[in-house]
Amino acid sequence: MKFRTVLPVVIGILMFAVVMAMAAGDKGAENISLYGGKSGEVPFPHQRHQATLGDCNTCHELFPQEAGSIERLKAAKELKKKQVMNKHCIRCHRAMKREGTRSGPTSCKECHVKK
Ligand code: HEC
Ligand code: HEC
Ligand code: HEC
Secondary structure: OOHHHHHHHHHHHHHHHHHHHHHHHOOOOOEEEEOOHHHOEEEEEHHHHHHHHOOOHHHHOOOOOOOOHHHHHHHOOOOOOOHHHHHHHHHHHHHHHHHOOOOOOOOHHHHOEOO
């Protein structure tokens, strides 16, 4: 192979490595405000959950590590409205409360903030 053809390949591999490294290091926002429809926004302490739960896939097997991914999947009908709320957020908080461990809110007004 000529240098002219090898160089772009090398640059391509380097750029890919940088992007992967950045993705691996991206923990996302410390706190996220999630869309909550008529009931109002839902403030979500993201990094606190990461610290307490450890496993990213507890949540991210359902929606990708991208800002706005829940609403995008709901719009595409790949997630139902309130599916994340009921099947993930509330289900886990209830289960942990039952076990007597530190948990999160289970009532509407503790999660949804009206402006
Ligand atoms: C308890 C659930 C939960 C856990 C555990 C979790 N995340 Fe997230 N993550 C979310 C939610 C909710 C969003 C916002 C999705 C949206 O905007 O629709 C999000 C968004 C993100 C984003 C997108 C950027 C942003 O800040 O909005 C990144 C990156 C991310 N998470 C990385 C991680 C990593 C890395 C881990 C593991 C160390 C992790 N998350 C663990 C719930 C979680
Ligand atoms: C643990 C926090 C939590 C609790 C408790 C909670 N919600 Fe939610 N709610 C969310 C999150 C997160 C979303 C956005 C994700 C989704 O739609 O699944 C949401 C979404 C919603 C939506 C908007 C759905 C849409 O797409 O239009 C409504 C309406 C709603 N919740 C009503 C309620 C009501 C009523 C209660 C009490 C019975 C309640 N929520 C309790 C976190 C919570
Ligand atoms: C697999 C379990 C699990 C899931 C899924 C989960 N949480 Fe939690 N949540 C917890 C635990 C455990 C705590 C207590 C954390 C702590 O105090 O360190 C908590 C705490 C909270 C708190 C209270 C923070 C405070 O200031 O006291 C809020 C708000 C919250 N969660 C919202 C959410 C929302 C919204 C979702 C869904 C997007 C969600 N959680 C998904 C386990 C979970």
